[in-house]
Structure formats: C-alpha cells, structure tokens
Amino acid sequence: MKKIIFVLSFIICQLSFCVAQPSWVKKASKSVFTLKTFAADGSLIASSNGFFIGANGEAVSSFAPFIGAKRAIVIDAAGKEQQVTGMMGANEMYDVAKFRVEGKTQPLMVAAAKAPVGSTLWMLPYRDTKKAAGGTVRKAETFQTDYAYYTIALQTTELDVSCPLLNEAGEVVGILQPAASGRDSLSYAVSARFADSLKVNGLSLNNPTLKKTFIKTEMPDKLQDANLMMYIAGSSADSATYVRLVEDFIQKFPSAPDGYTYRGQFAAGYGDFAAAERDMEQAIKLSSENKDNAHFNYARVIYNKIIYQEDKPYDKWTLDKALAEIQQAVSINPLPAYRQVEGNILFAQKKYDEAYTIFKELTKSNLDEAEMWFAASRCKQHLKDSVAMLALLDSAVNTFSKPYLKQAAPYLWTRANARMDAGRYREAVSDMNDYEQLMSTDVNARFYYIRHQAEVEGHLFQQALNDINKAIEMEPKETLYYAEKASLQVRVGMYDEAMATARETLAIDPNSSDGYLFLGVAQCAKGNTKEGIPNLQKAKELGDPQAEGLIQRYSK
Numbered sequence: 001m002k003k004i005i006f007v008l009s010f011i012i013c014q015l016s017f018c019v020a021q022p023s024w025v026k027k028a029s030k031s032v033f034t035l036k037t038f039a040a041d042g043s044l045i046a047s048s049n050g051f052f053i054g055a056n057g058e059a060v061s062s063f064a065p066f067i068g069a070k071r072a073i074v075i076d077a078a079g080k081e082q083q084v085t086g087m088m089g090a091n092e093m094y095d096v097a098k099f100r101v102e103g104k105t106q107p108l109m110v111a112a113a114k115a116p117v118g119s120t121l122w123m124l125p126y127r128d129t130k131k132a133a134g135g136t137v138r139k140a141e142t143f144q145t146d147y148a149y150y151t152i153a154l155q156t157t158e159l160d161v162s163c164p165l166l167n168e169a170g171e172v173v174g175i176l177q178p179a180a181s182g183r184d185s186l187s188y189a190v191s192a193r194f195a196d197s198l199k200v201n202g203l204s205l206n207n208p209t210l211k212k213t214f215i216k217t218e219m220p221d222k223l224q225d226a227n228l229m230m231y232i233a234g235s236s237a238d239s240a241t242y243v244r245l246v247e248d249f250i251q252k253f254p255s256a257p258d259g260y261t262y263r264g265q266f267a268a269g270y271g272d273f274a275a276a277e278r279d280m281e282q283a284i285k286l287s288s289e290n291k292d293n294a295h296f297n298y299a300r301v302i303y304n305k306i307i308y309q310e311d312k313p314y315d316k317w318t319l320d321k322a323l324a325e326i327q328q329a330v331s332i333n334p335l336p337a338y339r340q341v342e343g344n345i346l347f348a349q350k351k352y353d354e355a356y357t358i359f360k361e362l363t364k365s366n367l368d369e370a371e372m373w374f375a376a377s378r379c380k381q382h383l384k385d386s387v388a389m390l391a392l393l394d395s396a397v398n399t400f401s402k403p404y405l406k407q408a409a410p411y412l413w414t415r416a417n418a419r420m421d422a423g424r425y426r427e428a429v430s431d432m433n434d435y436e437q438l439m440s441t442d443v444n445a446r447f448y449y450i451r452h453q454a455e456v457e458g459h460l461f462q463q464a465l466n467d468i469n470k471a472i473e474m475e476p477k478e479t480l481y482y483a484e485k486a487s488l489q490v491r492v493g494m495y496d497e498a499m500a501t502a503r504e505t506l507a508i509d510p511n512s513s514d515g516y517l518f519l520g521v522a523q524c525a526k527g528n529t530k531e532g533i534p535n536l537q538k539a540k541e542l543g544d545p546q547a548e549g550l551i552q553r554y555s556k
Helices: 002-018 025-031 192-197 223-236 239-252 257-269 273-286 291-308 319-332 336-348 352-362 369-382 386-398 406-421 425-438 445-457 461-474 479-491 495-508 513-525 529-541 547-555
Strands: 032-038 044-052 058-061 071-076 081-091 096-101 120-123 133-143 147-153 164-166 172-177 187-191
Touching: 025 032, 025 164, 044 172, 058 192, 096 192, 120 147, 120 172, 147 172, 147 192, 172 192, 187 192, 223 239, 223 257, 239 257, 257 273, 257 291, 273 291, 291 319, 291 336, 319 336, 336 352, 336 369, 352 369, 369 386, 369 406, 386 406, 406 425, 406 445, 425 445, 445 461, 445 479, 461 479, 479 495, 479 513, 495 513, 513 529, 513 547, 529 547
Parallel strands: none
Antiparallel strands: 032 044, 032 071, 044 058, 058 096, 071 081, 081 096, 120 133, 120 164, 133 147, 147 187, 164 172, 172 187
C-alpha cells in the first residue's frame, strides 16, 4: 500500500512539471539573469540568479553573493553582460538584495497581491529558459505586516536559488530561497514585493548589511535623504568615497545647488580654488528659495581658505570678497549664523570695533552664548582694553554654573591666562584648579608648570612646589622644570634641597647653565662661596646672563 501511495505521489509530482507552459514564459525568460560577484583581486566569489524588476536597471537577487564583493556583473538570457553599478537596498535576514545595473532592462511585473494558498506558482530558471516548473502554494506566512513568505510544493536545487516565481498572470510573486536539502519536495520563496520595497535612505552609509559589500550604495531618491547621507559621509567616509558620493549626488540631482556646494567645498579643501569657485557660483546660480544659504556657504569657503590655507595664493578670493558674499546672505535673511561669519570676517580684517558690535548682539541670539562672549572678549583684547576683555570673559564663564560642565574648560583656561597677564595670580590659580578638575585626564606637565608660575607669583609656594614636582614626574628629562624647582627652593631658603635639584639637572644635562647657576647660588647663599662662585663662573661660561651679577654680589 505504501509503495502504491509513493508511486502516485511521484506521478502527481511529475505531472506538475509536465503541464502546459504558460504563454508568457518565453517573454519572461528575457528578464532572468545569472549574477557573478568578484573580490578586489578579481577572483570569483559567487554565482547566483536574479531578475529585473525595473526598466532602468533595477534588479533583485540573493544578498549572500555580494558579501565581500568589489564588483559584480549580470549576464542575461541573450548572453549580454552588464555591470552592477550600485546597491539599492539589502536585507540579510531574508537574504535579498536590490541593485542596479547599467543600461535599460526588460522587467518582470511585480504582483500587487499575495499568492493565495492552493494557487500555482511557476519557477522560471535561468539555465533552461524554455521551461518553467509549476508548484502549489502550501503556505503564505505574513511578515512585516504586508509581505508573504511562501512554502511551495516544488522540488528545486541550489542552482535555482534567486530565480523568480510567477503567478498564472505572469506576475512575479516571489524570489526563490535555498531549499532545506537537495531532496526536499518543498521550496521556499520570499515576497518579490518585499525585495522591490528595499531602498536606501540617508542613514544607509552606516547600514551594517550594506557595509558588508564593497559595491557602492546608491544615492537615495529623495533630496532630503541624499543630503543626510552627504552629511554623514562628511564625517565618516574616506576622501575617495566622498568624491564618488558627491558626483552621484550631482548626477541624480543636477538642478539642486547642494551637490555643487559639496564639490566646491571639497575642491577648496584640496587647494583647487578655481574649480571651487566655479561650483560655488553655480550653486548660487541654481539657488532660488535659499540663495542666502548659497552666499553663506561661499563666504565660509573663501574665509576658511584665507585663514587656514594662506600659503596657497588665489588672488580672486579676498576677505573683501568673503565679506561681500556674507553681507548678501545677511541682506536676504539675517540669521545669527550668517552674522557670526560676518563678525569673523571683520575680525580677520582687524575691524575689531565692528566685529565686537556683532558678537555682542549675538549674545542674545540662539547661538552658543559663551562662544559669543568669548569672541567679543578677543575683540577687546586686540583693542588693548584688558579691563573690558576680562569682564567679557567673566560673562563667558558665567554662562555656566558650578559644578562646571566640561564645555566650560576652554573659557576657564583663557580667563586664567588673562588673569595672570593682569597680575591677578590667585584668581588665575582658582580658574586653573577648576580647569584641572574638568580635564583631569588631559592635563600635562606644561599645565602644572604654568600653574606653578601663577602660584609662585601669588606666593602660594607649597602649591607651586607640589605642581613643579608633578611636572617633573610627568617629564623627568625636562631640565627646565628642575631649574624652576631649584629657583623656588632657593627663594624659600631650602638651600640643601636646591643643591640636590641642581645636581639632578646636571645629571640629565652636564652643560646646563641653569644647573650650575642654581647650584652656585644655593652654595653661596649657604655661605659656601668657595664652591659656589666657580659654579656661577661655569654658568657664565655657558652663557647664563644672570651669572655675572651674582658673581660680583657673592665675591664681595
């Protein structure tokens, strides 16, 4: 009995392959291709199948062959070879990829509806395009709300993976997945509509699936998404990838000013100012609604070139030109960001009064208030108004409250140095203490040396000694720190300690004039002029300008 059932099942299965072929098979076969992917060294990674779903090169296949691939081609039923030009989307869980090939293509029509259970689907293989194998849908499981994962009563092989499954109307319903085994009488397919729905967006550069292939990701269809992609590329992509993305952007959105701005900014960064000028002016020309932004970007490009690339002359770009561009932007739309650039340009032109007026106004804007107070303080510094400068730095620091955030650190450090210059040493030390607390993992020997100097001037001698010791601990070979320590020890009457420190200096550098100077001073101050004066003499021979006066003083 079992044998009879097996034979009947076999006959039914064979009949499913022998029923009349649908009329659309010959035409549909032109849309099926073989896919080949290659590594960077040209070696073949994988070979699979796929089919076209759009007239402009849109195609789908398995994603697995693309992993690690640098290049890919498709070969259609007529033997025509076409390069894969970009990835349009991918899903690793369901092992499907959507991509584009060069040139026009003949697509299959993607079915709008799911194939119902019990209906017949036809698998169209690449290797024998004259025959389509039919099978019955056993299951149509829904995933992601609107798509189906099919189980079909159809025996296939690994050579059939990624071939299309079509309904009686010749519409593609699914893309064939690998079978559980070569002898499995069931096959599986994921919705072709799901594969067609795959697309790139502004975040696709960081998509973990697409990052597994080296074939480029296509530019998104929406301008807003494309701009987001370019923003991400600006901080994450290498220069070659960024240039390629810019060109793709311009090709896809030739009438949008953004692409020319990106290319112009990049060209300026690499010193091709003539090319940058052409692109930035083209961006202004193409701008209609946001012409102010185009002038703003051009002004920034010119300003940045003058400030950061002054060693590369380009006579057409001057601060006057930058100012004219930003003032055009301001006249259209006086945004705070535009005004800030105007202030920066005026500052670079040494028009400090005008720049100060702008920065002072901007302290009431939506820009970083501390930064605006700081910019205003720099104007007063150049105007030699130290009292106003310090008051403005106070305003910058006062935008923060204790306990300070790390963002306050640069303003505290700047005010500390300004207070030192003004002779307000203990206040300077207080700022440096706050700075150290915020930047504890970043402070270095130089920091402790500078704070030691403020502490010495503020008569905080023990703190100064502690700090110079920290500087020495961090840079034990720097003789300057030993000399400063010996000087302080002499000043507070620690003569024996000063002699020991001076000898440490000389152990590091036997020709250190500071080492001999402070050794001699400490010896003489303790009454040992017999040994001290020869050491001062040695310091003089090594070029120390203080030594002669000290020799005369202790020789009396």
